[in-house]
Amino acid sequence: MDHEARWYAIEQERLHLADMLESLTPHEWDAPSLCEGWRVRDVAAHVALGANPPLRAAAREAIRTYGRFNKMNQALGIAYGSRPVDQIVAALRKHAASRKLPPITNQRNILADTLIHAQDIALPLSRDHHMPVELARDSADRLWEMIWPMWAKRRYRGVRFTATDTAWSAGRGSDVHGPISALLMVLGGRRATLSHLSGDGLPHLTPRV
Template sequence: MTPPSALATDRLWSVVTAHRIAVADLLDGLSAEQWEQPSLCTGWTVRDVAAHLTLQQLGLRDALGTMRHWRGTMDRTIAHAARSRAAAWSTGQIAGNIRATADVHKPTLGVTALETLTDILVHSQDIALPLGLRLDLPTDAAAASATRTLTMRWPVPPASVRIVRRFGLTATDVDWSAGIGPQVSGPMSALLLILCGRTVVLPQLSGDGVADLATALA
C-alpha cells in the first residue's frame, strides 16, 4: 500500500465540518419526494441516512440509551436509532442539526475520528448520487478514509472490504494504491465507495479486475 501521508487532525476535522455544511445545504434544497427516495444504503431512504448523520457525536449516556433498544446486531441497532430519529424529526430539524453540529469535533464513543470522516464522506454520496446530485469528495480525505477502511479491524468493516482486499487498487487522481491482485483503477472517491459496497460506481472503474470485482460484490 502506498497511501499519502496520514491526514493531519486539523485537516481531517476541517473536511468533516465543511462536508457537514455541504450536506446540510444539499438537504435544504430537496423536495419532500426526494427526502423519501431510496438511498444507496439498502433499505434506507434519504431521510434515514440524513437522520443517521445527526448521530455522529454520541457520548456514553447516548450510547447507553441506544443499547437499550438493542436489535441483535450493532448494524440493526444503529439502523433502528436512525429510523426512529427520522420518524420523530422534521426534515428541517434533521438538516438544521447537521449544520448546527458541523464544527463539533468529537467522534461517537468507541470509534475514531477517521470513522467520523468516513461516515460523512460515504453517506453524503448515499444521499446525493441516487438523486442525480453531485457532492465532490476531497481526494486526500477520501484516501485517508480508504486506507483506514482497508486496514481496520474494529469497528468490523463491511463484508465488501474483505472482497476488495483481493484486488490491486490504484487511484487515478491522487498518489494512492493498495493491495495486490487483479487491477482496479479509478477516482479516489469511487475506490472509497466500492470499498464500502456501493456498486453504483463500478462504471467509473477500469482494469482487468473490474469484471471479477463486480461479480464478487454481486
C-alpha cells in the same frame, strides 16, 4: 492529514451536506438511499447523530437489538429520520464543529462515514456532490486498514486498486482503477460506483461488493 485538518474537514463536509439537504424536495427526502432499507432522511439523520451522539438512546437500542451494530444504527437513523427535515438540517449545522465521537469509533471513521453517506444520498438522486480528492484518499487508507466491519483486505484479496486522479493504490493482484471517490465507495461496500471503474480485476471485484 493531521488531527486538526481532519476535524476541520469533517466540519466542512457536514456543512456541505446540509447545503445539499436544504435543496431537496419532499419527494427526495423520502426516496431510497444507497443504504438498503434507509430513506434519504434516515441517512441524513444518521450523519447528524454522529455529530451529537445520543448515548442513552443508543444504549437502549443496543440492548433491544442484542448488540447488533447495524440494527442499532438503522433503528436510530429511522427514528430520528422521521423528524421534520428542517430539524435534521438544523441539527447538522448546529453540531457541524462538534468533536464528540460515538462509542467504538474515531475521527478517521467519522470522516469516511460523512463522505460516503453524502454520496449515499446524492447518487440515487442524481445529485452532483463533490468529494475532495485529499479527503477521499485519507478515507480510502482508513477503510483499507480497518478490520471490522469492512474487512476490505480480506474481502478484496487478489485485487489491486489504483486511483487515476491521485497517488493512491492498495492490494495485490488484478488491476481495478478509477477515481478515488469511486474506489472509496466500493471499499465502503457500495456497488453504485462500479460503472466508474475499469481494469482486468473488475469481474473478480464485482461479486464481492
